[in-house]
Amino acid sequence: MNEHPRPPVIPDAARHDAFRGAMRSLAGAVSVITAGFGDERSGLTATSVSSLSIDPPTLIACINRNASTWPLIQRHRHFGVNVLAPHHEVVADRFAGRHGVKGAARYAGADWLELVTGAPILADAVVAIDCELEEAIDRHSHSIVIGRVRAIHAGLGDADAALIYWRGAYGAVTHHR
Numbered sequence: 001m002n003e004h005p006r007p008p009v010i011p012d013a014a015r016h017d018a019f020r021g022a023m024r025s026l027a028g029a030v031s032v033i034t035a036g037f038g039d040e041r042s043g044l045t046a047t048s049v050s051s052l053s054i055d056p057p058t059l060i061a062c063i064n065r066n067a068s069t070w071p072l073i074q075r076h077r078h079f080g081v082n083v084l085a086p087h088h089e090v091v092a093d094r095f096a097g098r099h100g101v102k103g104a105a106r107y108a109g110a111d112w113l114e115l116v117t118g119a120p121i122l123a124d125a126v127v128a129i130d131c132e133l134e135e136a137i138d139r140h141s142h143s144i145v146i147g148r149v150r151a152i153h154a155g156l157g158d159a160d161a162a163l164i165y166w167r168g169a170y171g172a173v174t175h176h177r
């Protein structure tokens with residue numbers, strides 16, 4: 001019989017720290033997820049957006065159920081995924097709740113549109129994707145939201161740079177043409 005060495009027992013707290021550290025090394029595109037209308041709007045900065053399927057066009061994002069945007073997504077059954085450019089760092093900070101700005105006030109200082117679902121769409125996003133909420137799957141602290149794509153807005157047209165977040169800091173990824 002093969003003898004497999006047992007992995008060392010790691011206490012929960014150390015495992016959480018190790019996992020958080022590992023995730024800091026995963027570079028992520030920065031988006032703002034928006035929901036609601038008028039004064040009843042909020043949004044959050046997110047790196048957890050990923051494509052789910054092309055046919056039908058769907059995507060997922062993982063949203064903390066304590067975030068102020070979560071009840072708005074449930075109520076309005078829509079959300080916008082606004083992919084940010086490097087010049088949107090201030091927008092990313094605002095929607096991450098830094099400096100204490102909340103709700104509709106996070107939308108100040110940028111131009112917003114509506115496409116099909118009514119979710120707020122950032123006019124000069126790298127690209128913005130208007131989604132209807134197809135399903136929300138609660139897991140642990142978060143909900144995995146599945147968005148059915150209803151419209152796409154190529155805000156900056158052929159943008160040549162995107163905002164990323166890596167090891168606790170913003171950066172830019174660019175194409176050298």
Ligand SMILES: Cc1cc2nc3c(=O)[nH]c(=O)nc-3n(C[C@H](O)[C@H](O)[C@H](O)COP(=O)(O)O)c2cc1C
Nearest residue numbers: 044045046047048062063064067068095096097165
């Ligand atoms: C770069 C970055 C990425 C983030 N990604 C996520 C994410 O994918 N999901 C999430 O729930 N929160 C994410 N957050 C945290 C939310 O932006 C933040 O908790 C939220 O805006 C604050 O919630 P509030 O609206 O209740 O103030 C991220 C924050 C930053 C700075």
